[in-house]
Amino acid sequence: QVQLVESGGGLVQPGGSLRLSCAASGIVFRFDAMGWYRQAPGKQRELVAAITSSGGTTNYADSVKGRFTISIDNAKNTVDLQMNSLKPEDTAVYYCKAARGVVTYWGQGTQVTVSS
16 A cells, blocks of 8 residues: 655744655555645645656746755655745645556645744
């Protein structure tokens, strides 16, 4: 059974940094791509960043370009999201997503709160 477990969320002041990590277990294959989504209260879940398993292609939401960096480690089956220059509007539950073909997997989410 495939499981994705996120870690690294928490409370940070505006301008601060956090690093989220997502670890996959129970897999015997390589995902095609992995990514991070977020959902703020009262809003729809949105893509934050995604990366192909080769690491050759990345995609970022315009709101995080230049501040967030996604990386993947296929040997460890992990995908990380380095978040710098955090803003209050980055506050949300962050979810890890992995995909292989048409099958997708989601983690349970980790809360990120940016507040002074």
